[in-house]
Amino acid sequence: MRILIFKYLAEQNVATSLTDIENAFDKSERTTLYRTLKTFEENGVVHTIDDGSGVTKYALCEENCRCDVESDLHLHFHCSQCNExxxxxxxxxxxINLPEGYLAEDVNLVVKGICEKCNRI
Amino acid sequence: MRILIFKYLAEQNVATSLTDIENAFDKSERTTLYRTLKTFEENGVVHTIDDGSGVTKYALCEENCRCDVESDLHLHFHCSQCNExxxxxxxxxxxINLPEGYLAEDVNLVVKGICEKCNRI
DNA sequence: AATTTAATGCACTACAATTGCAATGCTATG
DNA sequence: CATAGCATTGCAATTGTAGTGCATTAAATT
Known part of the structure; x- marks a missing residue:
C-alpha cells in the first residue's frame, strides 16, 4: 500500500491533497493514507505544503532534498484557476532579513496566481 | 459592534484569530464576527493571514495598505513558542522570479521561528 | 507454531469554516 | 407616523479536514 501511494505521488507533478489520493485509491482508507503520509513526512520522503487553500498538500521530496534537516527552501505556486x-x-x-531578535527556523513562501498551463488557454 | 471589533483589532499589535476575538467579546456571536471580518476584508480594512497554524488570522491594514489593489507585500512572522x-x-x-508563463497575483510569505519577545526570555 | 510488532480499517471526536433562516434594528419614502 | 426594504445580528445546523482509539489483519521474529 505504501508503495502504491509512493508511486502515485511520483506520477503527479503537482502537490496532492489527502482527498485527491483518497479518490485515486477508492480501495484504501483515509486513515491509512493519512498515517502513511505522516510516516513519509517523518522520514523525509514527502513534504507537506500549506498553500492557503485550507487543505494540506503533499509532494515527494527531491533527490537531494534536505527538508528534514533544514527548512524546505523552495517556493510553491498555487494556481487560483485550476487550484493546483x-x-x-x-x-x-x-x-530574508528579520528585525533584531527574531530567529528564523522555517520559511513558507507561496505565490498565488495563474499557472503556465492555465495561462496558455 | 463593527466599531468595537475594529477598535479591538486596533489595540492588538499581533494578528488575531476569530476565536481570540470571540473570547474578547463573549457577548457577540461567532457568525457576526466572521461576517464582520469578511466585510472588513472585502473593503480593505483588514487582511487575513494564513500563518500555517491552521487558523486564519486577521490584522488591520496599514494606513497606506494597498492590499486591495495589489498583493499584500509585507511578510509575517509566526512564533512557534508563543504562537503569535x-x-x-x-x-x-x-x-520573486517565476518561470515563464506564470503570473503572480499574490504572495504569501510566512517565516516561522522564535520571536524577539520569546528570544529575550 | 507462537509471540510480538507493524499496518490497516472502521468509528468516532474535535474544531474551524460556512451557510440558512429567523429576528431585530435602521433608513428612507410616501 | 407607518411601513416597506435592506442591513445586521443571533441561533442552529452543516460541511470538511484533521486527528485519535481500538479492534483486526498481516508480517516478521524467535
Missing part, C-alpha cells in the same frame, strides 16, 4: 499547487524546486527562497 | 503572528510591515517581500 506546484513545487518550483528550482526557485529558492531568497534570504 | 506579527506583521512585519517594514519588511517587504523581495521580488
Amino acid at each position: 499547487t506546484v513545487c518550483l524546486t528550482n526557485h529558492k527562497i531568497p534570504q | 503572528t506579527v506583521c512585519l510591515t517594514n519588511h517587504k517581500i523581495p521580488q
Whole structure:
C-alpha cells in the first residue's frame, strides 16, 4: 500500500491533497493514507505544503532534498484557476532579513496566481 | 459592534484569530464576527493571514495598505513558542522570479521561528 | 507454531469554516 | 407616523479536514 501511494505521488507533478489520493485509491482508507503520509513526512520522503487553500498538500521530496534537516527552501505556486499547487524546486527562497531578535527556523513562501498551463488557454 | 471589533483589532499589535476575538467579546456571536471580518476584508480594512497554524488570522491594514489593489507585500512572522503572528510591515517581500508563463497575483510569505519577545526570555 | 510488532480499517471526536433562516434594528419614502 | 426594504445580528445546523482509539489483519521474529 505504501508503495502504491509512493508511486502515485511520483506520477503527479503537482502537490496532492489527502482527498485527491483518497479518490485515486477508492480501495484504501483515509486513515491509512493519512498515517502513511505522516510516516513519509517523518522520514523525509514527502513534504507537506500549506498553500492557503485550507487543505494540506503533499509532494515527494527531491533527490537531494534536505527538508528534514533544514527548512524546505523552495517556493510553491498555487494556481487560483485550476487550484493546483506546484513545487518550483528550482526557485529558492531568497534570504530574508528579520528585525533584531527574531530567529528564523522555517520559511513558507507561496505565490498565488495563474499557472503556465492555465495561462496558455 | 463593527466599531468595537475594529477598535479591538486596533489595540492588538499581533494578528488575531476569530476565536481570540470571540473570547474578547463573549457577548457577540461567532457568525457576526466572521461576517464582520469578511466585510472588513472585502473593503480593505483588514487582511487575513494564513500563518500555517491552521487558523486564519486577521490584522488591520496599514494606513497606506494597498492590499486591495495589489498583493499584500509585507511578510509575517509566526512564533512557534508563543504562537503569535506579527506583521512585519517594514519588511517587504523581495521580488520573486517565476518561470515563464506564470503570473503572480499574490504572495504569501510566512517565516516561522522564535520571536524577539520569546528570544529575550 | 507462537509471540510480538507493524499496518490497516472502521468509528468516532474535535474544531474551524460556512451557510440558512429567523429576528431585530435602521433608513428612507410616501 | 407607518411601513416597506435592506442591513445586521443571533441561533442552529452543516460541511470538511484533521486527528485519535481500538479492534483486526498481516508480517516478521524467535
